[in-house]
Amino acid sequence: MNLPTTLPHLCRFLWLSLALCCLGLPGCNQTSTDIGTANNTASLKIGMMPKLVGISFFDATGRGAQQAADELGVDLYYNGPTEDSVEQQAAMVNTWVARGFDVIAIAPNDPDSIAPTLKAARDAGCVVLTWDTDANAEKSGRQLFVNHTPNDGIANTLIDMMVAGAADDDGKLRGKFVIISGTTTAANQNTWMSLMLPKLQAEHPECELLETLYPTENERKARVQTAELLQAHDDLKGIWAITSVALPAAAKAVEDANRGGQVCVTGLSLPSLMRDYVKRDTVEQFALFHVEDLGYLTVQMAKLLAEGNLTEGEHDLGHLTGVRVQGQEAILGDPLVFDRANIDDFEF
Structure with missing residues (x-):
């Protein structure tokens, strides 16, 4: 029996069975345990969560993320809380795990408060990465931080x-x-x-x-x-x-x-x-920085990480070149400075 493949799926089955039971039981905490598993197939199911929805910055990262998902053939669900609330983020992570998402990529509102929720997801088999802003790396167990710039x-x-x-x-x-x-x-x-x-x-x-x-x-x-x-x-x-x-x-x-x-x-x-x-x-x-490219890179990294193909060094990913990966951090590039001379060259 191949334990690395079978055990996470067994955990997911048991967790989902318990979750279904909890739906009918009063007093059952529906936001307690997170279970998920990485999926090494092309139909990877990725949940990507911004700090909040409804502002231009995270609208742009969402567009970039969807572009990468379309190119890679993965299933992307991009959503987040309506305000910068870590409690709403934790509840959404729990829901995504219960729905069988393989990867969770999150821009945390609070690096420490979100950590137990992410750690539970990791321990249960989910691939977890952060983007835009990091979680507490040790407490959360997140595998990678996708940073825009040094x-x-x-x-x-x-x-x-x-x-x-x-x-x-x-x-x-x-x-x-x-x-x-x-x-x-x-x-x-x-x-x-x-x-x-x-x-x-x-x-x-x-x-x-x-x-x-x-x-x-x-x-x-x-x-x-x-x-x-x-x-x-x-x-x-x-x-x-x-x-x-x-x-x-x-x-x-x-x-x-x-x-x-x-x-x-x-x-x-x-x-x-x-x-x-x-x-x-x-x-x-x-x-x-190029905001849409941050979303694009996050989905690219999520797929590499889930498939076990992420290595240190420089990567060319889709239209991105020279993306640096060192340790548990991927860096999009250097800051872009905008002024009167170049601002019309950028649409995001």
């Missing part, structure tokens, strides 16, 4: 763009600046900030960082919080808005306050959301 590359690019727009003649940042993030538990934003801070302290000691704003992934909250900050600090020199939602919201607040050209606004977002602000010179530069 984390230090993002941090350095954010600082370089602010220096270009707000530094004194000697290249030093002086005065008041602020970072607008998303949620307090967002692992990717927290990592970038942790890399930015020592560099700012060492190279720009007179850069005064105000208290970080956390408007979640809510455009209105980001705009209101930025407006309040601008009103409270008429000497604010720069804003780093490091989510795709926060940057256009901050730019809008700066325009509404008639502070364009006085406050340097930069950060991370999509060209489609920032085009008008760049052309009005409210934002000179901002950065990101």
Whole structure:
């Protein structure tokens, strides 16, 4: 008997039998145990979960993911919570496992809180990977993190763009600046900030960082919080808005306050959301990566991982070339910087 193949399927059968029984029993916890298995056939069933649905960033990653699924002949189910809730994510993972998904790829809202749910899925046989933002690798047991860019590359690019727009003649940042993030538990934003801070302290000691704003992934909250900050600090020199939602919201607040050209606004977002602000010179530069390609790469990696064909080194996958895999991390590429000269070259 081939145990590596048979045992996961037996576990799945037993779990599904129990799940069906639980549906008819009051008091049975339907979100407790996750069972799944990798499938080495072409009809791989992949569940891919963004932090939330309904924002442009994750709409774009979904388009890229579906393109890869169509090319590879795998079954893709792309869905997520309607708000940045780890509880909703955990419930959806449980549902996907019960439905027999072979692979779960998730962009976690909270790296630690989601870990037990992912660990249960892994222990039961599911292939689990993270993308865009990582889970706690040790606690979750996830097998791979699909990262868009090296984390230090993002941090350095954010600082370089602010220096270009707000530094004194000697290249030093002086005065008041602020970072607008998303949620307090967002692992990717927290990592970038942790890399930015020592560099700012060492190279720009007179850069005064105000208290970080956390408007979640809510455009209105980001705009209101930025407006309040601008009103409270008429000497604010720069804003780093490091989510795709926060940057256009901050730019809008700066325009509404008639502070364009006085406050340097930069950060991370999509060209489609920032085009008008760049052309009005409210934002000179901002950065990101090819968002659709992140979704595309995640599905490519999910298939390689599930089939046991993922190796370290550089990979050419579909239209992507030179994708780097090292340890338990795959990296799409370096950050892209957008400005007036190139923004019309990008549609996402």
